[in-house]
Amino acid sequence: MAAFTTEEFERNFKSLYKPLCLFALRYIDRLDDAEDIVQQAFADVWDKNSEGLLIGNLKAYLYQAVRNRSLSFISQSPMAQATDVLPDMEDTSEEEQIRCSERDARLWQAIDKLPPERKKIFLLSKRDGLKYQEIADELNLSVKTVENQMGKALKALRETVVRIYCFIFGLA
Amino acid sequence: MMDNGYDDKLEQHIRFVAKHYKEGSLDADKAWENFASGRKVSRRIPLMRYLLQAAAVVLLLIGIGTFYVWEQSRPDWVAISTVAGQKKDIYLPDSTLISLAGDSWIRYDVKNYGKDRRVVEMKGKAFFQVKRNETRPFFVEADLAEIRVLGTSFQVETPRNSVEVNVETGKVSFTAGKEKEQVILTAGMSASYSMEKKGITVLTEEDANYLSWKTGLLRFTDAPINKVIEDLDNYYQVKITNKITKPDAKLTASFNNMPLDEVLMVINQTLDIRLVPEAGE
Numbered sequence: 164m165a166a167f168t169t170e171e172f173e174r175n176f177k178s179l180y181k182p183l184c185l186f187a188l189r190y191i192d193r194l195d196d197a198e199d200i201v202q203q204a205f206a207d208v209w210d211k212n213s214e215g216l217l218i219g220n221l222k223a224y225l226y227q228a229v230r231n232r233s234l235s236f237i238s239q240s241p242m243a244q245a246t247d248v249l250p251d252m253e254d255t256s257e258e259e260q261i262r263c264s265e266r267d268a269r270l271w272q273a274i275d276k277l278p279p280e281r282k283k284i285f286l287l288s289k290r291d292g293l294k295y296q297e298i299a300d301e302l303n304l305s306v307k308t309v310e311n312q313m314g315k316a317l318k319a320l321r322e323t324v325v326r327i328y329c330f331i332f333g334l335a
Numbered sequence: 336m337m338d339n340g341y342d343d344k345l346e347q348h349i350r351f352v353a354k355h356y357k358e359g360s361l362d363a364d365k366a367w368e369n370f371a372s373g374r375k376v377s378r379r380i381p382l383m384r385y386l387l388q389a390a391a392v393v394l395l396l397i398g399i400g401t402f403y404v405w406e407q408s409r410p411d412w413v414a415i416s417t418v419a420g421q422k423k424d425i426y427l428p429d430s431t432l433i434s435l436a437g438d439s440w441i442r443y444d445v446k447n448y449g450k451d452r453r454v455v456e457m458k459g460k461a462f463f464q465v466k467r468n469e470t471r472p473f474f475v476e477a478d479l480a481e482i483r484v485l486g487t488s489f490q491v492e493t494p495r496n497s498v499e500v501n502v503e504t505g506k507v508s509f510t511a512g513k514e515k516e517q518v519i520l521t522a523g524m525s526a527s528y529s530m531e532k533k534g535i536t537v538l539t540e541e542d543a544n545y546l547s548w549k550t551g552l553l554r555f556t557d558a559p560i561n562k563v564i565e566d567l568d569n570y571y572q573v574k575i576t577n578k579i580t581k582p583d584a585k586l587t588a589s590f591n592n593m594p595l596d597e598v599l600m601v602i603n604q605t606l607d608i609r610l611v612p613e614a615g616e
Contacts, residue, residue: 289353
């Protein structure tokens with residue numbers, strides 16, 4: 164396998180960046196730290212590539228690198244450890260973990276694409292854990308409207324992942 | 336498919352992603368720009384590839400350069416030839432005039448003619464009236480010899496394995512053979528080089544009839560009969576024999592565009608000999 168050209172590297176960077184960040188977030192809590200770790204992993208690959216070292220399976224290599232860097236990061240500052248590591252995270256196969264992260268990346272993109280009002284309601288519910296009634300009060304909306312918007316938001320999210328999800332749950 | 340396990344798991348994922356979601360974060364394009372700008376990415380190419388690309392560029396440049404030089408120096412020949420008995424006047428780009436005798440051939444390179452030299456290649460017989468240009472010498476190249484002039488008129492003839500030059504006006508440099516023997520000829524002089532003799536023979540006395548093919552004028556001044564026969568053979572392209580041998584006979588006469596039988600009649604009566612064209616001519 165030949166060394167990567169800048170174009171190939173860029174393509175890989177852009178397609179792997181988001182899943183890798185979400186993968187790092189399984190270990191560490193802060194988004195900025197996760198992004199730093201992923202950037203460092205890419206920088207390392209970049210330098211190796213410039214020196215002419217060949218990396219066979221770039222994707223597997225990067226996931227491994229991000230895991231190692233994340234573990235070493237939390238060992239230095241245990242407070243940074245994520246509180247919601249999936250209990251089965253270490254049990255599942257490497258491929259499964261990669262698929263999980265790619266699925267998360269799709270969900271992130273789907274949230275990005277939600278209309279602003281719907282996104283706000285969705286995040287108040289799922290991120291901040293507010294009940295529908297509380298959201299309705301906060302935003303001066305009826306509970307019915309909140310339910311309605313949440314239904315549409317969840318439907319959109321399901322649809323973006325349903326294809327690969329079916330495939331994965333066929334195995335699970 | 337949409338069982339509880341699925342919903343649970345999806346719910347977990349959605350909560351996980353939503354918990355970390357931050358408007359405008361995890362933007363891969365932005366992250367790449369950030370990453371690339373810190374590394375001057377556009378200029379960093381793996382070494383091997385870089386070398387190959389550099390080599391390709393160098394080869395391409397060499398190729399273009401070679402092609403350009405080749406294209407520039409590639410001759411663009413103009414060739415003119417005549418059949419036996421035909422005459423042609425040819426003006427070169429510098430208004431030098433070439434009168435081409437029958438069964439002859441010249442060529443010159445239009446692209447390079449007059450660039451720093453004026454070169455004409457030839458075979459057969461041709462008379463040159465060269466336009467004077469001291470910065471661009473004029474060369475006639477024949478198989479065995481090269482004639483160099485600045486501006487003059489002269490004739491070159493290339494019979495079998497030899498070269499003859501007759502100078503009408505001016506000065507001519509005549510170089511011949513592998514030995515590159517060189518002589519300078521001035522008006523009225525002629526010289527010949529032949530393979531057999533391997534040397535240049537210079538004649539200071541003018542051959543009165545070397546231009547007859549061009550002028551139509553045959554002149555003899557106290558000419559021995561053998562020389563008369565030779566000139567007539569050349570001019571009329573025949574083979575004349577002398578039926579009455581009279582070795583001391585000499586002819587003084589001139590003929591202007593006269594038919595052969597009239598010329599022969601005049602000579603025969605004058606010298607009391609019998610010249611006849613060989614049968615079949």
